Amino acid sequence: MSLPHAILTALLEKPSSGLELTRRFDKSIGFFWSATHQQIYRELGRLEQSGLIRSCPQPPSRGQRKEYEVLPAGRTALADWIADPQDPKPVREPMVLRIRAAAAVGGRGLAEELGRHLELHVRQLAEYLEIERHDFPAERLAAGGERLALQHRVLRAGIGMEEYWVEWLRGTLAVLGD
Amino acid sequence: MSLPHAILTALLEKPSSGLELTRRFDKSIGFFWSATHQQIYRELGRLEQSGLIRSCPQPPSRGQRKEYEVLPAGRTALADWIADPQDPKPVREPMVLRIRAAAAVGGRGLAEELGRHLELHVRQLAEYLEIERHDFPAERLAAGGERLALQHRVLRAGIGMEEYWVEWLRGTLAVLGD
DNA sequence: AGCTACATGTAAAGGGTTACATGATTTT
DNA sequence: AAAATCATGTAACCCTTTACATGTAGCT
Numbered sequence: 001m002s003l004p005h006a007i008l009t010a011l012l013e014k015p016s017s018g019l020e021l022t023r024r025f026d027k028s029i030g031f032f033w034s035a036t037h038q039q040i041y042r043e044l045g046r047l048e049q050s051g052l053i054r055s056c057p058q059p060p061s062r063g064q065r066k067e068y069e070v071l072p073a074g075r076t077a078l079a080d081w082i083a084d085p086q087d088p089k090p091v092r093e094p095m096v097l098r099i100r101a102a103a104a105v106g107g108r109g110l111a112e113e114l115g116r117h118l119e120l121h122v123r124q125l126a127e128y129l130e131i132e133r134h135d136f137p138a139e140r141l142a143a144g145g146e147r148l149a150l151q152h153r154v155l156r157a158g159i160g161m162e163e164y165w166v167e168w169l170r171g172t173l174a175v176l177g178d
Numbered sequence: 179m180s181l182p183h184a185i186l187t188a189l190l191e192k193p194s195s196g197l198e199l200t201r202r203f204d205k206s207i208g209f210f211w212s213a214t215h216q217q218i219y220r221e222l223g224r225l226e227q228s229g230l231i232r233s234c235p236q237p238p239s240r241g242q243r244k245e246y247e248v249l250p251a252g253r254t255a256l257a258d259w260i261a262d263p264q265d266p267k268p269v270r271e272p273m274v275l276r277i278r279a280a281a282a283v284g285g286r287g288l289a290e291e292l293g294r295h296l297e298l299h300v301r302q303l304a305e306y307l308e309i310e311r312h313d314f315p316a317e318r319l320a321a322g323g324e325r326l327a328l329q330h331r332v333l334r335a336g337i338g339m340e341e342y343w344v345e346w347l348r349g350t351l352a353v354l355g356d
Numbered sequence: 357a358g359c360t361a362c363a364t365g366t367a368a369a370g371g372g373t374t375a376c377a378t379g380a381t382t383t384t
Numbered sequence: 385a386a387a388a389t390c391a392t393g394t395a396a397c398c399c400t401t402t403a404c405a406t407g408t409a410g411c412t
Contacts, residue, residue: 002270002272002275003399005275005276005279006275008279009275009278009279009282012282012283013282017363017364018363018364018365019362019363019364029278030268031269032269032270032271032274032275032278033269033270033271033272033274033275034268034269034270035400036400036401036402037363037364037365038365038366038400038401038402039399039400039401041363041364041365042365042399045365064363064364064407064408065362065363065364065408066363066364075283078279078282078283079283079284079286081276081279082276082279082280082283082285082286082287082288082291083286083287083288083290083291084291085291085294086272086291087298088273088295088298088299089270089272090208090212091209091210091211091212091336091339092180092210092211092212092267093210093211093335094180094211094264094267095266096210096211096332096335096336097180097183097184097187097210097211098183098259098260099328099331099332099335100187100207100210100328100329100332101183101186101187101256101259101260102260102328103325103328103329103332104187104190104191104256105190105253105256105257105260106257107260107324107328108257108260108261109260109261110260110261112261113260113261113262113263113264116263117266120265120266121266146285146353146354146356147281149353149356150277150278150280150281150285150350150353150354151278151281153277153346153349153350153353154274154277154278154281156346156349157271157274157277157346158269158274160342160345160346161269161342163342164338164339164341164342167338168331168334168335168338171331171334172328172331175324175327175328175331176324176328178324178327181371181372195391195392196391196392196393197390197391197392212372213372214372214373214374215391215392215393216372216373216374216393216394217371217372217373219391219392219393220371220393223393242379242380242391242392243380243390243391243392244391244392
């Protein structure tokens, strides 16, 4: 049940049309919650039906831009969801699965894949660090309040995740390279 | 397309019935690829249909135990899958999403959730470290070959993941506790 | 008038989750 | 004989993914 709340958050940050939301999911929001435009349009319909958001008054026809904004009920629903107990989702890591399979049938061709993934994660890490340098310099963090600090924690989650993968992939490549 | 290959790997390690597989997915395999018994039975049927596994000769009736083993075609399919290029899946981290939502509408009640998750991850990390101490002592790792080293990398993935969460949750709690 | 980009949507297929159903075996 | 447990399976629902369809606006 995270997608509707991801959309509510995005709309609170800035009222948007479906396509604008899709673009933002491809960028910053997508760093920790991805979604396609089909998912987003469907969910926008449901959220409007439930009275959590509304589209601005003009009644647009099919190919027309439709801007949504969050209603008070939507803000309340989001605040409730934040504090709601939810267990961490069970893990599903295909790459780790491949290593276990390689332990069973041999790892021919796996090193290339590990190297390719390593490069992808190195690149993503560099992108995150660049954002951090640009948006969260030390003096701004010292001056800013909790809101800024939380936004920084979101970015830090991405940085830690990529560092984790980079280190793990390097270590695993070292084993295969023996 | 990971579940069938997870099952092939598990069956190569040891031929099993559906329920036995389910138990192993609840334990070691489930640390990085979870699956319910319904998924497993469905997939066993498909794998048998495709000629990648077979159930042992006795034709069992409904409530009867049915043991599966991997056929040569299944082993080949698994080896192919290991080297097949697959991009990392887009990330979906509900907890990070909640932090971003908290930055927008305030984090009331979130600290409890963060603390609860922290405890869960601390416990999981301790479990992994205990397995490492028991199954991968330094002298065994030095003597063992690539197979053992790869199995260790699988466990190391779990350890690194939990360490990452523990550190991130502690840092985020520190922000909220200000 | 045709082309391209923008914008919203529909359809179908597959995986995952939850709840339930049924047969066989063991225990009391 | 009844109950509990083991074991396999069905059904319905939701989410995600992929491919396709349709309408609008601006430009040449």
